[in-house]
Amino acid sequence: MEAPEAVETIQREMTSFARRARASAGRLHPELSLVSYTLLGHLEESGGCRATDLAAHYALDKSTVSRQVGALERAALIERRQDPEDHRVQVLHLTDTGRRILAQVTDSRRTAFRERLAQWPQADLERFAEYLVRYNAWRGPAGSDPAPPAAP
Amino acid sequence: MEAPEAVETIQREMTSFARRARASAGRLHPELSLVSYTLLGHLEESGGCRATDLAAHYALDKSTVSRQVGALERAALIERRQDPEDHRVQVLHLTDTGRRILAQVTDSRRTAFRERLAQWPQADLERFAEYLVRYNAWRGPAGSDPAPPAAP
DNA sequence: CTAGCCTGGTTGCATAGTACAACTCAAGTG
DNA sequence: CACTTGAGTTGTACTATGCAACCAGGCTAG
Numbered sequence: 001m002e003a004p005e006a007v008e009t010i011q012r013e014m015t016s017f018a019r020r021a022r023a024s025a026g027r028l029h030p031e032l033s034l035v036s037y038t039l040l041g042h043l044e045e046s047g048g049c050r051a052t053d054l055a056a057h058y059a060l061d062k063s064t065v066s067r068q069v070g071a072l073e074r075a076a077l078i079e080r081r082q083d084p085e086d087h088r089v090q091v092l093h094l095t096d097t098g099r100r101i102l103a104q105v106t107d108s109r110r111t112a113f114r115e116r117l118a119q120w121p122q123a124d125l126e127r128f129a130e131y132l133v134r135y136n137a138w139r140g141p142a143g144s145d146p147a148p149p150a151a152p
Numbered sequence: 153m154e155a156p157e158a159v160e161t162i163q164r165e166m167t168s169f170a171r172r173a174r175a176s177a178g179r180l181h182p183e184l185s186l187v188s189y190t191l192l193g194h195l196e197e198s199g200g201c202r203a204t205d206l207a208a209h210y211a212l213d214k215s216t217v218s219r220q221v222g223a224l225e226r227a228a229l230i231e232r233r234q235d236p237e238d239h240r241v242q243v244l245h246l247t248d249t250g251r252r253i254l255a256q257v258t259d260s261r262r263t264a265f266r267e268r269l270a271q272w273p274q275a276d277l278e279r280f281a282e283y284l285v286r287y288n289a290w291r292g293p294a295g296s297d298p299a300p301p302a303a304p
Numbered sequence: 305c306t307a308g309c310c311t312g313g314t315t316g317c318a319t320a321g322t323a324c325a326a327c328t329c330a331a332g333t334g
Numbered sequence: 335c336a337c338t339t340g341a342g343t344t345g346t347a348c349t350a351t352g353c354a355a356c357c358a359g360g361c362t363a364g
Contacts, residue, residue: 013284018170067314120286126158128158204341215343216323220321239331
């Protein structure tokens with residue numbers, strides 16, 4: 001495969017993936033949207049953070065995050081804690097229920113991925129994982145982000 | 153990297169990619185959404201097909217496709233041709249404008265990808281492309297599709 | 305210390321993209 | 335000819351999202 005061709009293929013396949021992800025939105029885990037899932041995941045990883053941090057991290061508008069957070073709170077998956085230092089801030093934390101649901105969803109997704117990747121040689125899995133990390137880690141000149149070459 | 157860990161990483165990174173693609177939707181090419189873009193792309197590849205084919209191919213509801221097609225037609229990017237054989241059918245074709253716009257968008261996306269992948273060794277590009285193809289080509293037992301672990 | 309600015313969040317409003325169901329029109333079948 | 339099936343359209347509703355306006359708490363310069 002020539003250099004330009006490989007780039008073309010990567011572009012096409014990543015776009016295809018993004019499109020299918022978009023199209024199948026909401027079908028796998030009715031109880032937890034992709035955005036909600038990633039927000040919960042981030043809260044688990046970070047051990048609690050502010051709505052603003054989530055917005056910045058995922059390039060979402062703060063109003064969007066505000067509403068998502070509101071929904072997650074109503075669903076009792078997260079809770080807000082006043083920051084005694086700064087009363088403007090609400091530090092978000094997973095509730096036990098949130099942790100449980102997140103674990104369930106993660107698990108069923110993992111099962112699906114395992115099935116999909118079952119036939120892959122270990123070495124390929126490792127390289128693929130590494131490439132994806134490298135791809136997603138890229139940070140280009142201010143603002144540019146071809147990762148989402150996607151969705152207009 | 154251990155086997156389970158590689159699978160975890162792939163899952164996480166693909167999900168992350170899907171989420172960012174979703175979030176950045178509409179920012180890069182205001183004139184053409186991800187869905188519109190892929191629909192146009194499919195029309196170009198296939199050299200014309202029916203709305204129903206698009207719906208089946210992308211797992212979209214026919215009403216959704218109907219509206220998208222309507223928008224694309226209003227934008228003069230595609231045209232409908234009555235099938236003389238079966239009057240129920242409308243075969244969709246790209247217009248010259250559609251081909252031109254599609255080419256422009258494809259080109260600017262390509263540029264973004266090139267930039268992002270510029271530092272990669274050729275061998276890695278080729279393997280990454282191959283892995284993505286293999287991943288996306290997977291077709292599991294009826295209905296399961298972890299690719300879009302995504303978007304609810 | 306007060307005025308003005310900055311920051312974290314919420315809310316009103318508008319839009320895109322979807323799905324689902326009911327409907328129309330055409331083609332096939334008995 | 336009546337029924338059924340396939341392709342598309344339209345009505346309705348919902349979710350996710352962004353932008354702009356706004357509120358309230360904190361910070362900083364006079």
